[in-house]
Amino acid sequence: MVTIEQKLLLFSKLLNQSMDKKYNEDLKKLDTEYESLLNKNKEATDSEALEIEEKAKKQAEMLKTEQISKTKVLVKKEIMNVKEHYFKIFMDNLKNKLIDFTETENYKSYLEKIISKLNLELIKLNKYYTDLKIYLNLDDYNKYNEFIKQEIDKEIKNKNITFKILNDVMGGIIAEIPEHNIRFNLTLDAVLEESESYIMQTLFEALEAGE
Numbered sequence: 001m002v003t004i005e006q007k008l009l010l011f012s013k014l015l016n017q018s019m020d021k022k023y024n025e026d027l028k029k030l031d032t033e034y035e036s037l038l039n040k041n042k043e044a045t046d047s048e049a050l051e052i053e054e055k056a057k058k059q060a061e062m063l064k065t066e067q068i069s070k071t072k073v074l075v076k077k078e079i080m081n082v083k084e085h086y087f088k089i090f091m092d093n094l095k096n097k098l099i100d101f102t103e104t105e106n107y108k109s110y111l112e113k114i115i116s117k118l119n120l121e122l123i124k125l126n127k128y129y130t131d132l133k134i135y136l137n138l139d140d141y142n143k144y145n146e147f148i149k150q151e152i153d154k155e156i157k158n159k160n161i162t163f164k165i166l167n168d169v170m171g172g173i174i175a176e177i178p179e180h181n182i183r184f185n186l187t188l189d190a191v192l193e194e195s196e197s198y199i200m201q202t203l204f205e206a207l208e209a210g211e
Contacts, residue, residue: 102171119155135174
């Protein structure tokens with residue numbers, strides 16, 4: 001026969017077993033929830049870290065691209081500065097050579113050619129006028145004013161030809177018909193200015209070929 005003490009002991013044992021089982025189940029459930037939460041946090045952390053890493057890479061690439069772009073601009077600017085420097089030197093030398101040319105015997109032949117060209121233009125103009133003004137530098141006036149007048153008179157008759165001094169031209173002449181406000185610029189300066197773009201392009205191409 002089971003005594004009351006034995007029943008209480010059995011009940012206590014069963015109760016303890018039930019509590020242990022419930023505890024273990026709760027503990028296991030807690031472990032599972034913790035592990036799930038940990039995994040979610042890890043995934044979120046990994047995703048955030050990856051996003052930060054991608055942003056850092058993009059920023060680094062942008063900075064790299066920006067730096068390369070700035071460097072290219074600076075290099076191009078420096079190259080252009082060098083080209084312009086050499087162009088200025090070349091043009092200064094060319095101007096000096098043209099000035100030297102005005103002191104040679106061939107310069108008179110050059111004047112003869114441009115006056116012949118002027119006469120053709122005046123004939124084609126087919127306008128009535130009486131005055132023809134010729135602009136030239138002082139040196140050319142002193143040396144060639146009579147020669148210029150004679151060459152014009154060969155084709156253009158009965159015109160009142162006058163001369164005016166220009167100190168800022170290397171050589172050649174400017175012819176003006178005041179009555180019609182017409183000018184023909186046949187100076188060496190005009191020839192050089194018209195040729196400047198071609199000279200620049202040719203010089204830059206030569207510099208690039210030598211790089």
